[in-house]
Amino acid sequence: MxxxxxxxxxxxxxxxxxxxxxxxxxxxxxxxxxGLIGGAIGVFIAITFKQRKIRQMEAxxxxxxxxxxxxxxxxxxxxxxxxxxxxxxxxxxIGSIWGPPVLVNPYNFLxxxxxxxxxxxxxxxxxxxxxM
Amino acid sequence: xxxxxxxLREQHGLTQEDLAVRVNVSRQTIISLEKGKYNPxxxxxxxxxxxxxxxxxxxxxFEAGEE
Numbered sequence: 001m002x003x004x005x006x007x008x009x010x011x012x013x014x015x016x017x018x019x020x021x022x023x024x025x026x027x028x029x030x031x032x033x034x035g036l037i038g039g040a041i042g043v044f045i046a047i048t049f050k051q052r053k054i055r056q057m058e059a060x061x062x063x064x065x066x067x068x069x070x071x072x073x074x075x076x077x078x079x080x081x082x083x084x085x086x087x088x089x090x091x092x093x094i095g096s097i098w099g100p101p102v103l104v105n106p107y108n109f110l111x112x113x114x115x116x117x118x119x120x121x122x123x124x125x126x127x128x129x130x131x132m
Numbered sequence: 133x134x135x136x137x138x139x140l141r142e143q144h145g146l147t148q149e150d151l152a153v154r155v156n157v158s159r160q161t162i163i164s165l166e167k168g169k170y171n172p173x174x175x176x177x178x179x180x181x182x183x184x185x186x187x188x189x190x191x192x193x194f195e196a197g198e199e
Contacts (some may be wrong), residue, residue, distance in 0.1 A: 003182075068164060132169045
């Protein structure tokens with residue numbers, strides 16, 4: 001996917017999140033709505049700064065998504081999957097034996113899983129980027 | 133894998149950024165290659181060798197058992 005298309009999709013996603021935030025605020029779910037609006041604004045600012053830097057590098061003729069970046073991304077994704085799978089298996093194993101039965105909200109649970117995956121990916125990417 | 137990138141780059145009077153632009157990668161990739169932390173794909177190795185007008189084996193030193 002070209003950088004322009006990727007940027008466009010990112011901004012559409014942020015706009016959607018921002019709109020859902022406003023909608024939830026108007027419906028009285030202010031903590032969820034404000035969280036979404038704050039998150040969307042924060043990500044928008046971060047992406048804008050990052051894209052500016054990338055464009056400067058591209059203007060100098062440098063390739064910011066070169067083979068090393070893809071290699072690191074691949075390794076980070078693999079180690080994220082491995083850590084998450086092993087960690088989950090361990091928690092399920094121990095929890096099934098000794099843990100109390102817990103009722104969970106599936107949406108919260110998926111949100112937490114997603115956060116853990118993203119955090120793990122960022123940590124592994126940072127680690128391999130420093131290491132290589 | 134060992135390589136002679138730094139030596140060749142300095143011989144040709146190129147900066148890391150110049151070389152990165154010529155082979156269409158980031159400067160960080162050239163730094164990693166020079167430090168021997170990252171092994172390039174065959175395509176990148178070929179492009180690097182082309183910049184110095186040398187065969188790949190004159191730039192990258194492969195020793196058996198390194199894989």
